[in-house]
Amino acid sequence: MRLRDKVALITGAGSGIGRATALRFAQEGANIVVVDINDDAGAETVRQVRAAGGQAAYTHADVTDPAHTEAMIRFAETTFGKLDVLFNNAGISHARDDDAINTELAVWDLTFDVNVKGVFLGCKYGIPALRRAGGGSIINTASFVALVGAATPQLAYTASKGAVLSMTRELAVIHAREGIRVNALCPGPLNTELLMKYLDTPAKKQRRLVHIPMGRFGEATEIANAALYLASDEASFVTGTAFTVDGGITAAYVTPE
Ligand code: NAI
Secondary structure, three states: OOOOOOEEEEEOOOOHHHHHHHHHHHHOOOEEEEEEOOHHHHHHHHHHHHHOOOEEEEEEOOOOOHHHHHHHHHHHHHHHOOOOEEEEOOOOOOOOOOOOOOOOHHHHHHHHHHHHHHHHHHHHHHHHHHHHOOOEEEEEEOOHHHOOOOOOOOHHHHHHHHHHHHHHHHHHHHHHHHOEEEEEEEEOOEOOHHHHOOOOOHHHHHHHHOOOOOOOOEOHHHHHHHHHHHHOHHHOOOOOOEEEEOOOHHHOOOOOO
16 A cells, blocks of 8 residues: 555545545545535545545635644644645636636635645645654645646636745755655646536537647546655655646647547
């Protein structure tokens, strides 16, 4: 088992990438702290992990709130004794996120609160816990949009993911000598709730698919497998990376017909 006896905290684990990763990490022997603001969804993830024979516990935390974030880290240590893996994965993509002219300030602020401040607070309270465990792995979910621009604008989201990526690099450098690795995951467009609620017609889906060399959306489980590698000791010399799992989208100029 690749994560035997490790304790992993996953934010946004009630859905999509977070839930798929909770299930995958648990299969590999980790104890999982499931964090979300949607309590029913978080409880369902715990149920699924336990039904598959794994160990998991849920705690409610809004990653934008320092008191909640501090408490979720404490919960990991009191419930499972330590923290080895911190997956700052919770993120939002706002329906009214648009170009510079049309994006409201409130949309910009909310997006940055969850996507950027949430990662910062996870690290602020999580890094001391990783130190107490003698080192560990932090994975921050950025996106392929941190690497390439799109004509279908979502300026706040794109800028927030750029911030996650640059924050990840600096954290990696600062903490490299204390055995804490920090990597960003850059998923391509996925077949999850976050994206599919916007791509709700075949034409909207096709507008995106034409840019993906593999010609399909990714699955949350494919991102979970990448997170598993970054979380495990197999990635012991890997830090500061923008780990791209995107069906080739960022490598493409023209895609196959
Ligand atoms: P999702 O919408 O399926 O799941 C996100 C989860 O985060 C939900 O359970 C939600 O309740 C939770 N959440 C939202 N705000 C929160 C907060 N303030 N505190 C705690 N939990 C909160 O999304 P998905 O697709 O699994 O996305 C996960 C991450 O992957 C996000 O950071 C997203 O930006 C990123 N991503 C997603 C892509 C996609 O195509 N779906 C592509 C690239 C990156």
